[in-house]
Amino acid sequence: MMGKLDRFDIVFENPDGVCVSGNPLSGSVILELSGKLKICELLLRFHGYASVCWVERQSSGHGKNKRAVAKHYSSDEIYFDHTVNVIGNNGRDIQVLAAGHHSLPFEFHLPADCPTSYEGSIGRVRYYVSAKIRKLYEIEHTTMKLFTVIHHLDLNNDLRLLQPAEASNDMTLCCLCCKSGPISATLYLETIGFVPGEGIPIHVEIENRSGRKISAASVTLLMVVRYNTSKKSKTHTNQVASLCKDEWNAGKTEMWTGERLIIPSVPPSYLIGCDIIEISYVLELKVHPSGPAFTLPVKMEVVVGTKPLKNSANNFTYSGSGVSLISPIHRTNEQQNKLCVTFTESVLGKVTVDDDRECDDIPHDITFAPVYPYHSLSNKTDSFQVKSSPKPGDNGFKR
DSSP: OOOEEEEEEEEEEEEEEEEETTTTEEEEEEESSSSOOOOOHEEEEEEEEEEEEEEEEEEESSGGGOOEEEEEEEEEEEEEEEEEEEETTTSSEEEOOOOOEEEEEEEEEOOOTOOEEEEEESSSEEEEEEEEEEOOOOOOOEEEOOOOEEEBBGGOOOOOSSSSEEEEEEEEETTTTEEEEEEEEEEEOSSSOOOOOOOBEEEEEEEEOOSSEEEEOOOOOOOEEEEEEESEEEEEEEEEEEEEOOOOOOEEEEEEEEEEEEEOOOOOOTTTTTTSEEEEEEEEEEESSSSOOOEEEEEEEEOOOSSSOOGGGBBBBBOOOOOESSOOOOOOOOOOOOEEEEEEETOOOEEEEOSSSGGGOSSSSSOOEEEEEEEESOOOOOOOOEEEEEEEEEEEEEE
């Protein structure tokens, strides 16, 4: 496939490609050769960065001189960019690798302030390791492997998240010259801090003093992403989870309780450590009166972390496998289940990686989705694993 080079790959010690900020990333560069290979050097690059980029088309001039102008907005942050020479002496000497299997181990210590990985439409926080073989007067070979960085957000460190909260709104329906009584809606939460895999308990009260019936109500979790540059900011909103109740009885006051909105695999709030991308989450209740009318919205900001509140055990569902957290969850003696975590692909899905210079030297497309901690209850204590998402510093290197 590549002459004498049958395989050229990067393998992480953690098979899921996950590393916590401030911890070492370990792995190996793998070469399988069908014959002797002469090289000048083998370079290994560790790169972590954030970038934001979008284009807006604006009109310039007047009349016949009017034309469309593309205006570019961009910003970047570099968390680390470190290159080491694994084989060779800056290309001054020829090295001969024997035929067979070669495994070259490495270890790189991530800076403690690296933000969590994120892949969006116009911005990203991305981490990768690339390896390049340089040969004398011959084509170079490049391989790269992306990995996920988790910067933990422990919900227990913010006491405000333990407090109950409520939000409400009302509106009055009008039809021509007739004016009806108001519709009011209130959304209650016992706490406002949650983690992926946790179910947000739905507690909604709707008071209907209008002459209309309530045809439906929905509760949606919105991911609000703000992309910042020095000249302008842009905000994208993604609907990541939703519940709907269609059947409402006639009456002045209705309650919606007993259901939970499960948080999918998403990055934590804030994206701590990144100044050009900010993430927040909003729980939005929408009440839909029957007939021609506006929708009544009620919004409340919630916080999504990576480590759950200690008193949140009842908000989780059961899963067949996982790895136990260090701290057992507080339950009664009859409920000796353990809170488990698997690393699950982002609900936003995979992206094609094509904006890094290493990609130009790789003959195939590279796709990638970050994975995030997803929590559940389990009677088992198995090895953690990466699952597909349900559809809706200090540069320290050792070798």
